[in-house]
Amino acid sequence: MNRRDFSFGLMAATGALALPQTQDKLRVNGQRLNQHLAELAAFGKTPEGGTHRVAYSDEDLKARKYTMELMRAAKLEVSIDAVGNLVGRRAGSDAGLKPLMIGSHIDSVPQGGSYDGQVGSMGAIEVAQTLAEANVKLRHPLEVVIFQNEEGGTIGSHALAKGLTERELDLKTNSGKTIREGIKFIGGDPGKLASVVRRKGDIAAYVELHIEQGGILHQEKINIGVVEGIVSVNWWDVTIEGFANHAGTTPMNQRKDALLAAAKYIEAVNRVVTSVPGRQVGTVGKIQALPGAYNVVPGKVLTSLGLRDLDAAKVKMLFERIQTEVRQIEQATGTKFEFKQINETPPAPTDERIRRVIADAAKQLGFTTKLMPSGAGHDAQEIYNLCPVGMIFVPSRDGISHSPREFSTPDDITNGANVLLHTLLALDLAK
């Protein structure tokens, strides 16, 4: 089924729809939201002021219990699904409608920060609590989902979208447990995973609030990022074969220096990726020279390539241009390159209509907005396989993420939650 043919029965009419007067003035409790974030940060707090709360750890378990209490306080009917996601449900007024889903994750990378995933999770619960306190009944059912183990491969959301394979269940995680063991540890049931798999059409729409993790909004002083989609992520292992030789006795013109070839390659990647307009990125992050001694011309280099863009065709074009450069480097240095693709995540564009709803909600709240890709992966890229998705970004100070120095201001977080609230209200009104 073609992605574009997938009708979800929302927003046949485009443009902003007028909300009832009371709903128009509805705002989340920003102080409470930020208080919840601070309380959540206590689970796995590091001396550097960050958060170490990898999925399936004791700290993760404690944070999940805390989060379930917040969900119950927000009048959500809370359950743990078979894969271990926390699901908070709220009934809608129209029994024929599929649920609107909002959420994110609360697990962190090792030695990470206190905002990634956590802002969207606490923000979604705050939206539910605001609705409950204002006695606003939505037409659609609402599901607030806190997905398990996002950082270890969007496991909880992948289980909804595609299911988990036996191989995936046996993968070891940063907690020391396998995913299978982790699911049991957090209260799921690995034997009943089929029950969590959703079908296309089961969900009306999914919207996720998240920190940008890049520095564009902060640098350009913009309140809200309207996400165009989650980029395609492509990784290759790159092996360069030269010839190891004595660095003292081998003249410069008789060398087959694999590290000199690697240097030319790293520069070529940067040159190719920055040679065309757009927001594509290309990264060489890993490198090892063998044998790796002061006095030996490197005979072999193991390195990498990472390419990301919203447009898979552009990634292909960039890779081909890099290959052309590599052929020249091979000739110039007497070396041989080999590329082995080890990861290829397709792009997950957000729904154009949801983008407009987010942008309109932000504007009506008085915020500046910018349309932008997400360079990082998110649960939304999994849920994209099930329904139209949208993402709302708030600024990350200096673009720092996956670090104890990750930070977003309380005001930016409150703004993001209010945009999520009004996006949800607008989506609920759409036919």
Added chain:
Amino acid sequence: MNRRDFSFGLMAATGALALPQTQDKLRVNGQRLNQHLAELAAFGKTPEGGTHRVAYSDEDLKARKYTMELMRAAKLEVSIDAVGNLVGRRAGSDAGLKPLMIGSHIDSVPQGGSYDGQVGSMGAIEVAQTLAEANVKLRHPLEVVIFQNEEGGTIGSHALAKGLTERELDLKTNSGKTIREGIKFIGGDPGKLASVVRRKGDIAAYVELHIEQGGILHQEKINIGVVEGIVSVNWWDVTIEGFANHAGTTPMNQRKDALLAAAKYIEAVNRVVTSVPGRQVGTVGKIQALPGAYNVVPGKVLTSLGLRDLDAAKVKMLFERIQTEVRQIEQATGTKFEFKQINETPPAPTDERIRRVIADAAKQLGFTTKLMPSGAGHDAQEIYNLCPVGMIFVPSRDGISHSPREFSTPDDITNGANVLLHTLLALDLAK
């Protein structure tokens, strides 16, 4: 005392001196020499056909015993000095003259070859045996020295030239033993090291036969290399500080990519070193990118620099030019470089008159010669501090060394030993 003022009483007359008729026709027994090399190679033979015989290992000890037998068969008076060098003495006819010294080493690098050091050691013993069999009595005393642990830092020859410090004695070696333990293991006495230190003037001259370890002689089909000197060896640890960031969310123009800076640096080293005529070499052999992941822009790189040339001033000039390039790379990439010199071995030029004697001896034997630097270190660079030195190179197939694939032909080895023999005879005649 200035090196140039150091008079050693040899060869006041330049040019070739006529040898007595019998000596002129004297030749080593090439078959026996190559047989000895093959027998020596049995100690520490590896499945790949190379030699693993690190200093102070059981195999080293066995090879030393075998070598002492050969020295005795060559009518040398054999002893083990306090540092563990094997010293074979032969009296001269003129009691007023200082000894002429020849030799090399028999220890190997881990998983090394069967020629490095071994050709010069067996060659020197063969020269002594040839003299003994022909009843040729030299005017000078002869010392054949098999230096211990050349590969681990020219330890045996350094002990003669400079002595060993307590810190050096406590260094752990590839055998697992410290140098102090190693000296005891091979029959030396670490408490009596003062007895082996020689003074300037104690030795008339030192000549070492060695494989080239580079590919110049083999490529240019030349029989004998006349070594101009042993190059200055300079190593730096290089640290590049950038800023680690998410490879997906950090736009190309906001990165401070330490590995991109490293790539530009590696290219700059190659460009600077090859931009001026000469046989200098520059090598970047080590590299580590931190954190070293597919999806993180490297924030820090640990790399290296190695520069070698016979002329210390040229090394300084090259280093300064690299620094100029590095300042530009820092500006272009937003990174910061730091260089820390960790090794600086001064050049050890050979004696010009000994070079001429070697070249004349080779020519009279019908061999082609080439004046060339030694890019690798040798015991001769230590003995340079005590007396005029000379070195004779024979071709290494394909320039491969420190490898099981290290190889020199039996003819080339025999040729080298004959040049050593006739160099010794000529030096002995010089006033």
